Amino acid sequence: MSQAATSASPDDAPRRVIRLDGIHRTFEVGGEQVHALVDVDEEILAGEHVAIMGPSGSGKSTLLNILGCLDRPTAGTYELEGRSVDELSTRELTLVRRNQIGFVFQFFHLIPRLTATDNVELPMVFAGIPRAERKQRATEAIQAVGLTNRADHQPEQLSGGERQRIALARATIMRPAILLADEPTGNLDSKSSKDILDLLDGMSERGLTLLVVTHDPKVARRADRIIVLVDGRIAKRVSGDRISDVLEILAED
Amino acid sequence: MPASPQKNELGSLRWRDLLQFAGGSLRGHGLRTALSLLGVMIGVSAVVILTALGEGARRYVIEQFAGLGTNLVIVLPGKTETTGTIGIGGVPNDLTLDDALAIERQVRSVRKVAPVTAGTEEVSSGDRRRQMPILGTTRAYIEVRDLRMERGEFLPDEEMFRGGAELVLGNKAARELFGADDPIGTIIRVGDWRFRVIGVLAQQGTNLGINFDDVAIVPVRTGMRMLNRSSLFRVLAQVRAHSDLEIAKRSILDLITERHEEEDITILTQDAVVSTFSQILDTLTLVVGAIAAISLSVAGIGIMNVMLVSVSERTREIGLLKAIGASGPQILAAFLVEATFISAAGGLLGLAVGWSAVALLVQVYPALPASPPVWAVAAAFGLSVAVGTIFGFLPARRATRLDPVTALSRR
Numbered sequence: 001m002s003q004a005a006t007s008a009s010p011d012d013a014p015r016r017v018i019r020l021d022g023i024h025r026t027f028e029v030g031g032e033q034v035h036a037l038v039d040v041d042e043e044i045l046a047g048e049h050v051a052i053m054g055p056s057g058s059g060k061s062t063l064l065n066i067l068g069c070l071d072r073p074t075a076g077t078y079e080l081e082g083r084s085v086d087e088l089s090t091r092e093l094t095l096v097r098r099n100q101i102g103f104v105f106q107f108f109h110l111i112p113r114l115t116a117t118d119n120v121e122l123p124m125v126f127a128g129i130p131r132a133e134r135k136q137r138a139t140e141a142i143q144a145v146g147l148t149n150r151a152d153h154q155p156e157q158l159s160g161g162e163r164q165r166i167a168l169a170r171a172t173i174m175r176p177a178i179l180l181a182d183e184p185t186g187n188l189d190s191k192s193s194k195d196i197l198d199l200l201d202g203m204s205e206r207g208l209t210l211l212v213v214t215h216d217p218k219v220a221r222r223a224d225r226i227i228v229l230v231d232g233r234i235a236k237r238v239s240g241d242r243i244s245d246v247l248e249i250l251a252e253d
Numbered sequence: 254m255p256a257s258p259q260k261n262e263l264g265s266l267r268w269r270d271l272l273q274f275a276g277g278s279l280r281g282h283g284l285r286t287a288l289s290l291l292g293v294m295i296g297v298s299a300v301v302i303l304t305a306l307g308e309g310a311r312r313y314v315i316e317q318f319a320g321l322g323t324n325l326v327i328v329l330p331g332k333t334e335t336t337g338t339i340g341i342g343g344v345p346n347d348l349t350l351d352d353a354l355a356i357e358r359q360v361r362s363v364r365k366v367a368p369v370t371a372g373t374e375e376v377s378s379g380d381r382r383r384q385m386p387i388l389g390t391t392r393a394y395i396e397v398r399d400l401r402m403e404r405g406e407f408l409p410d411e412e413m414f415r416g417g418a419e420l421v422l423g424n425k426a427a428r429e430l431f432g433a434d435d436p437i438g439t440i441i442r443v444g445d446w447r448f449r450v451i452g453v454l455a456q457q458g459t460n461l462g463i464n465f466d467d468v469a470i471v472p473v474r475t476g477m478r479m480l481n482r483s484s485l486f487r488v489l490a491q492v493r494a495h496s497d498l499e500i501a502k503r504s505i506l507d508l509i510t511e512r513h514e515e516e517d518i519t520i521l522t523q524d525a526v527v528s529t530f531s532q533i534l535d536t537l538t539l540v541v542g543a544i545a546a547i548s549l550s551v552a553g554i555g556i557m558n559v560m561l562v563s564v565s566e567r568t569r570e571i572g573l574l575k576a577i578g579a580s581g582p583q584i585l586a587a588f589l590v591e592a593t594f595i596s597a598a599g600g601l602l603g604l605a606v607g608w609s610a611v612a613l614l615v616q617v618y619p620a621l622p623a624s625p626p627v628w629a630v631a632a633a634f635g636l637s638v639a640v641g642t643i644f645g646f647l648p649a650r651r652a653t654r655l656d657p658v659t660a661l662s663r664r
Contacts, residue, residue, distance in 0.1 A: 065658050070575070070661075098577065109569055111573070113278065123578055126266055126574070128267060174577075174578070
């Protein structure tokens with residue numbers, strides 16, 4: 001999959017959601033420069049399902065953090081839905097995270113003292129959405145992940161799979177443009193993993209742009225295409241059904 | 254499906270949601286919250302109780318003075334005695350019995366006049382002797398100072414210049430000199446002078462600096478001769494009504510100035526004396542309250558500690574809040590509300606505890622009219638809330654500055 005399709009796409013072509021141009025991210029660790037990302041160019045279209053793979057330390061998480069506006073690139077341009085994120089103020093970045101991006105984490109990050117419903121509601125609370133609307137939307141979202149009967153439970157009363165489903169409901173409650181998932185099944189058994197992946201597939205089919213960082217070939221296989229990072233550079237791009245082509249690179253891990 | 258950015262502003266977090274969020278987190282660590290609440294509570298109740306005691310002392314003193322009758326004008330010889338300097342005119346004229354008589358006769362708003370001379374002499378009865386304060390005055394004194402007799406009579410009602418040899422003893426003085434015997438009718442010696450005891454005062458305690466339990470009272474004329482005084486110590490004038498006080502002061506000043514051909518007396522009223530004492534005790538209350546307020550700042554440090562622990566325990570939560578679009582100001586607000594809640598709740602509890610303690614104290618010691626002044630209550634509560642907010646600010650700001658990437662990478 002080449003990145004030829006760029007600026008002058010016709011109106012009927014899929015809309016471009018993400019454009020990365022010459023992204024560098026350098027950290028300073030103990031006085032030494034660590035190049036986490038080196039000259040990353042990438043485009044992601046609306047509704048695409050992309051898996052990001054690579055050995056440990058290859059820059060996957062750094063890329064995800066930059067895509068999620070939690071981190072800023074040292075150099076390069078990041079456009080999200082046609083707008084360059086680099087020049088946005090802290091305040092505007094907060095609004096971008098609130099309204100355009102959803103996060104799912106390996107360790108769920110549910111707030112333990114809140115019920116499932118309250119956790120799902122949380123993004124809407126900070127967005128100032130009225131209580132009645134919040135309740136209704138949260139109830140629907142929890143129903144969509146099949147946990148209506150667990151809505152009033154606290155995270156510790158839920159299984160890992162259930163927790164991740166709640167986290168998924170929370171990540172999509174603001175109807176974001178993109179969903180970023182960092183090893184979403186990394187902490188789950190195979191049955192729960194499958195449930196989560198099915199849910200993600202369903203969301204993708206309904207048009208959500210999905211970026212999943214994973215080690216797991218079973219997860220990556222479901223993606224439309226796979227980006228393989230090695231030492232902070234994009235080493236390879238393959239379609240999801242050609243997962244076997246990249247396993248060799250990953251095996252070095 | 255791309256969501257259109259919603260028009261919600263950053264500060265859109267609703268108060269009710271904010272309180273609920275903060276409240277939930279405080280319930281999460283009940284013990285820790287309770288302990289820092291306790292710190293604030295002790296601080297606030299200390300302020301309430303201590304200022305109530307100070308205020309009680311002030312009221313007690315004022316009531317004591319009020320018992321003397323507030324319709325009193327006190328005339329002293331010498332100008333500007335209160336500032337401790339004698340006027341440029343040098344030695345003032347004597348304040349004489351004639352002056353006292355003139356006041357009684359010519360100032361219409363004055364009801365009674367009691368001239369007073371004072372000194373110390375050795376009083377002896379048989380082989381018992383005592384050095385004690387001697388007051389020379391007239392019959393009017395018992396009314397003006399509202400004294401009570403235990404037995405016998407006060408000085409006889411006759412004109413000031415007569416100079417009789419009657420003597421009235423203070424309660425303690427009588428016991429020291431006569432033991433269980435009845436002193437009435439006995440002849441005793443004061444210096445080289447002989448007096449007949451005609452009365453004993455009831456126990457009075459100290460008033461306006463004079464201990465009426467340990468005193469001997471003699472007719473003013475005799476007293477002046479015996480103590481070798483040409484000038485009176487004071488003239489006490491009782492006015493007819495409290496509203497006459499200012500007129501009386503003016504008239505007395507004019508009269509004496511005319512008689513002395515210069516203004517060489519000082520006039521005090523009971524009001525002025527009371528207000529001086531009141532000011533002193535107000536200052537005392539303020540100082541005591543301020544000391545108690547120090548404990549509040551200690552409580553503030555407790556809150557800061559709790560909030561710092563809370564922030565470092567909740568790094569993941571703060572990271573998550575950032576990831577889901579909570580702004581810096583919103584996170585700051587959430588943590589500040591927690592700190593302020595601790596201090597406000599602690600403050601309210603402190604007020605309740607302080608008030609209860611004061612109420613109990615008044616039950617046990619009804620003589621002390623202890624009651625916390627309004628300013629102290631308001632200041633204690635206001636300060637406790639301010640302390641919580643100020644000391645909560647640093648941890649809250651630390652929360653907003655957390656790097657979400659690092660925060661979320663932890664398990």
